Amino acid sequence: MLPSCALYAAGVVCALLLVAGIGLIVAQTFRTFMYNRLKKEIVLVEGSRVFETWKKPPPPVYMEFFFFNVTNVKEFLEGAKPVVKQVGPYTYREYRYKDNVSMVENGTMVSAYNIKSFVFLEEKSVGHPAEDYITTVNIPAWAVMNKVKGSFWKSSMVSIWMNSVGSGIFTNRSVEELLWGYEDPLLARVASSSPEVETTFGLMYKKNGSDDGEFIYHTGEQNYMDYGRVKTWKGLSQLKFWRSNQSNSINGSDGSAFHPLLDKNERIYIFTPDLCRSIYMEFEKDVEVKGIPAFRFTPPRSVMASKEENPANEGFCVSPKNCLGTGLLDVSPCRKGAPVVASFPHFYLAEDKYVNAIDGLSPQRTHHQTFLDLNPVSHVLSGVNPLFTLEL
Numbered sequence: 001m002l003p004s005c006a007l008y009a010a011g012v013v014c015a016l017l018l019v020a021g022i023g024l025i026v027a028q029t030f031r032t033f034m035y036n037r038l039k040k041e042i043v044l045v046e047g048s049r050v051f052e053t054w055k056k057p058p059p060p061v062y063m064e065f066f067f068f069n070v071t072n073v074k075e076f077l078e079g080a081k082p083v084v085k086q087v088g089p090y091t092y093r094e095y096r097y098k099d100n101v102s103m104v105e106n107g108t109m110v111s112a113y114n115i116k117s118f119v120f121l122e123e124k125s126v127g128h129p130a131e132d133y134i135t136t137v138n139i140p141a142w143a144v145m146n147k148v149k150g151s152f153w154k155s156s157m158v159s160i161w162m163n164s165v166g167s168g169i170f171t172n173r174s175v176e177e178l179l180w181g182y183e184d185p186l187l188a189r190v191a192s193s194s195p196e197v198e199t200t201f202g203l204m205y206k207k208n209g210s211d212d213g214e215f216i217y218h219t220g221e222q223n224y225m226d227y228g229r230v231k232t233w234k235g236l237s238q239l240k241f242w243r244s245n246q247s248n249s250i251n252g253s254d255g256s257a258f259h260p261l262l263d264k265n266e267r268i269y270i271f272t273p274d275l276c277r278s279i280y281m282e283f284e285k286d287v288e289v290k291g292i293p294a295f296r297f298t299p300p301r302s303v304m305a306s307k308e309e310n311p312a313n314e315g316f317c318v319s320p321k322n323c324l325g326t327g328l329l330d331v332s333p334c335r336k337g338a339p340v341v342a343s344f345p346h347f348y349l350a351e352d353k354y355v356n357a358i359d360g361l362s363p364q365r366t367h368h369q370t371f372l373d374l375n376p377v378s379h380v381l382s383g384v385n386p387l388f389t390l391e392l
């Protein structure tokens with residue numbers, strides 16, 4: 001009785017093992033099959049599963065703008081520490097689509113223009129851009145002074161002009177003007193002798209409904225790892241803003257496509273013209289987005305680290321005598337010399353000395369972190385947080 005029972009039991013175990021074995025083999029084959037199909041399907045060619053969504057990415061992208069309202073101008077001019085009150089967010093939904101998409105180089109590459117437009121979202125904002133006034137650094141004046149720095153005569157001239165048009169170190173402008181442009185009296189004065197000078201200034205001036213130049217992308221047909229990777233931007237395969245070839249590299253995609261079969265151990269690179277550089281993100285944790293597993297990638301501290309902390313960043317330091325520390329990026333080379341500094345939202349990851357220099361700042365990880373949630377297999381973008389803020 002007993003032996004046959006054992007035999008019987010063993011038989012069941014064997015059968016189970018066999019079933020499990022078959023299951024494993026089937027799963028493995030199925031996975032390889034799926035992966036190969038994905039690799040074939042995730043390519044940027046007419047008729048592919050991903051082409052239409054790549055041209056017109058459906059997930060909404062929001063851009064939040066924060067401003068620092070200087071509330072003690074008088075005291076600051078007498079030598080006090082600036083006291084700023086953070087005002088924001090003023091949120092815009094960014095609509096993007098790719099225009100003039102065409103296959104180039106015998107169909108191995110695809111060329112496109114990224115058209116972005118911005119629509120204000122009152123319900124996600126603290127106030128109204130046309131009605132809220134901010135006292136902030138007078139960037140056009142800084143830019144003009146920067147240009148004439150070193151020439152006594154020109155600087156004196158600019159000072160006289162500044163007095164005559166009533167512009168100072170700070171300016172009081174509405175949020176709308178600061179973002180979308182205003183006629184600056186000093187620039188108008190300068191333009192009367194140098195007509196090539198643009199008299200309107202705004203952080204996002206002319207950015208609504210326009211593109212930032214031609215991109216050429218790899219289709220991913222030859223190698224799935226190249227899917228969506230930027231080959232050239234405005235005809236260049238290297239930027240010219242920075243001081244080293246490493247910093248000038250155009251790495252990765254434009255953020256709207258990531259290669260399939262993502263690995264937790266890899267760095268994903270994104271080239272963003274808004275920041276004028278490539279950045280990277282690394283795996284942070286597993287998350288679930290609407291029940292679908294995803295990898296959360298976030299930019300590590302090293303991306304924006306000072307050159308002492310990360311020598312690879314040396315080239316981003318445009319004026320070697322006056323390098324910015326961790327967390328900040330001087331984007332003036334690609335903003336016509338205007339002294340604008342980019343940071344992670346709210347100086348997140350920035351050195352304490354920047355945070356402490358200004359009253360009213362409080363970096364918080366959860367609120368100010370940039371992240372991407374990516375489905376590891378299909379690479380589908382399932383969630384994003386506003387990428388960067390330009391802060392004045």
Ligand SMILES: *[C@@H]1O[C@H](CO)[C@@H](O)[C@H](O)[C@H]1NC(C)=O
Pocket residue numbers: 069070071072087132133134135
């Ligand atoms: C900025 O500060 C000024 C006073 O310094 C205040 O009148 C103004 O309302 C503030 N702006 C916003 C948007 O809070």
Ligand SMILES: *[C@@H]1O[C@H](CO)[C@@H](O)[C@H](O)[C@H]1NC(C)=O
Pocket residue numbers: 099100113211
């Ligand atoms: C797209 O092509 C049309 C016709 O050639 C051209 O007029 C338009 O400026 C192009 N768009 C962009 C963003 O370059």
Ligand SMILES: *[C@@H]1O[C@H](CO)[C@@H](O)[C@H](O)[C@H]1NC(C)=O
Pocket residue numbers: 105106
């Ligand atoms: C495109 O393909 C044709 C024929 O295969 C070849 O002669 C030509 O050099 C190719 N052009 C480019 C830009 O690769």
Ligand SMILES: *[C@@H]1O[C@H](CO)[C@@H](O)[C@H](O)[C@H]1NC(C)=O
Pocket residue numbers: 117118119120180208209
């Ligand atoms: C940008 O353009 C769109 C459509 O052309 C318009 O609806 C929107 O209000 C504009 N946004 C701003 C901030 O002017």
Ligand SMILES: *[C@@H]1O[C@H](CO)[C@@H](O)[C@H](O)[C@H]1NC(C)=O
Pocket residue numbers: 133135172173
């Ligand atoms: C800024 O300008 C607006 C409109 O001209 C004015 O109402 C406001 O009082 C000004 N704010 C400051 C702080 O000067």
Ligand SMILES: *[C@@H]1O[C@H](CO)[C@@H](O)[C@H](O)[C@H]1NC(C)=O
Pocket residue numbers: 243244245
């Ligand atoms: C950058 O690369 C180019 C060619 O690839 C080379 O000629 C140049 O010397 C390099 N510049 C630096 C700063 O390394």
Ligand SMILES: *[C@@H]1O[C@H](CO)[C@@H](O)[C@H](O)[C@H]1NC(C)=O
Pocket residue numbers: 246247248249250251269277278279280312
């Ligand atoms: C671009 O990629 C290369 C090689 O992966 C890396 O050495 C370089 O630091 C990257 N540059 C930027 C700006 O991310």
